[in-house]
Amino acid sequence: MNIAKPFLLRALSHPHLNAVTHRGQTVSYGQLAARILGLASTLQQTYQLKPGDRVVLCMENRREFLEVLFACWVAGLCAVPVNAKLHPKEIKPIAEDSGATLLFTTASLYPGLALELAQAVPNCLLINVDNAQYEADVQVPPTSCASVRPDDLAWIFYTSGTTGIPKGAMLSHRNLMMMCLQYCTDIDQVIAGQTMLHVAPLSHGSGLYALPHLFAGGHQVIEDAFTTDIVFESFKRFPGVSMFAAPTMLSRLVRSSNGISNPAGNLLTIHYGGGPMYVSDLLKTLELFGPKLYQVYGQGESPMTIAGLSKQDHEGSMDTAHLARLASCGTARTGVEMRVVDEHGADVPPGELGEVITRSDTRMLGYWNNAKATAAAIRDGWLWTGDIGTMNELGYLTLRDRSKDMIIRGGSNIYPREIEEVLLRHPAIVEVSVIGREHADLGEEPIAFVVVRAEHEITSDEMDALCLENMARFKRPREYVFVDSLPKNNYGKILKTELRKTLKGKVK
Helix, strand or coil: CCCCCCHHHHHHHHCCCEEEEEEEEEHHHHHHHHHHHHHHHHHHHHHCCCCCCCEEECCCCCCCHHHHHHHHHHHHEEEEEECCCCCCCHHHHHHHHHHHCCEEEECCHHHHHHHHHCCCCCCCEEEECHHHHHHHHHCCCCCCCCCCCCCCCEEEEEEEECCEEEEEEEEHHHHHHHHHHHHHHHHCCCCCCEEEEEECCCHHHHHHHHHHHHHCCCEECCCCCCHHHHHHHHHHHHHCEEECHHHHHHHHHHHCCCCCCCCCEEEEEEEECCCCCCHHHHHHHHHHCCCCCCEEEECCCEEEEEEEECHHHCEEEEEEEEEEEHCCCECCCCCCCCEECCCCCCCCCCCCCECCCCCECCCCCCCCHHHHHHHHHECEEEEEEEEEHHHHEEEECEEEECCCCCEEEEEECCHHHHHHHHHCCCCCCCEEEEEEECCCCEEEEEEEEEEEEEEEECCCCHHHHHHEEEEEEEECCCEECCCCCCCCCCCCCCCCHHHHHHHCCCCC
16 A cells, blocks of 8 residues: 555545644644645656656755655655655765755755755756745645555665765665554554654654655644743644654753753653663653653664563563663563664574664665665575664664764764765875764764874864765764874774773763
């Protein structure tokens, strides 16, 4: 079944339900469906897109994101959502690699994207959803929903590898449908009229979890960005509120809750993930909101669905067993197989370290246009996640480390090598190594260790400027440490473990 079909059926049976509210404007299910079907017709007739063509979505949080997303599926196209915080130079390789025909964006992002993509991706037409033409495009007579096969592409989720080169995880209609069914089985059975609050980017987890809510008649309340005031006000204003949050968002909510009576309000569920949640912070969040938390462990390659720590598992007596459970990310989700294995794929004994692998109908088809990366990630049907963890006798998974050197800042992934490659463009820098430093609010932040060539000079401001010219602001290092040399082993490999020792105990 086309992943758009359940929403269209809900709009047909309950057209007057509130579908989306953004900036004080609310559209009903009937109105939203009409706009989506009209836009899908425009994609087919005016822009002559064919089934399977790719369309990039680069927008801040807003209603039009959902309109374009579902219009792509109705027309039989593949959506390629990207983080609107990325630099245009980072979006360019995604547009190139995906072979996108159209890119939908907003007025604020249009100039930078147009400048960067004009020559590099000349066959990709940019469409500004703030333009009057977009409104005309959604008002045309509707088309019918395209028939698709279960394994047809629906979403390409671009996630950088350890090299910083974008890899597109191919997600099918079957993958997304199973993710939605698992949400309703494991987390909540959505009831019409409940609220899904979007303060995290729609291009990632929040947008994925919009789907089961739209299928069941849920009301999507979209905010431009996360602020604690908006969240607490929404908990009081709307009924049955669910929200996806990075752990750092929860920490900020705890710190901002003083003086607020009944801070949980009408909160139903917070599903959190995208980074480590320390037990001390989790206990404070539970004290504030009660047992209304569900931890999600997943990847773009298995969208939001590998393991989960249920609301019930968050409750307990605070004894050793309960605290150990809170430190875990739960058990395998419904319909998901999960194992911890050694380098040969053999299961390790309970409590021993190994790599997490998973197999399910939510596992990606592979990486777009990248057979080598697909073969490395999927072996005998199992997805090798690159995450290192342990599993106890009860099946609870605890992540211990990452096999990649990825830094997670405020729920956003930062890959050290992409920063290192940018800094190494400067002629004064001979070597650089980027690692993560613990941060009380954001989880981690990137720190760059820099070796400058003899008789050369470079300032931190110059390196900041170089980074900001080539990547998103949130990725730039928060400190530059000048050193005479970088620690290396006998093979010349930089020992990041030694660099981390120099930062041990230093928390910002």
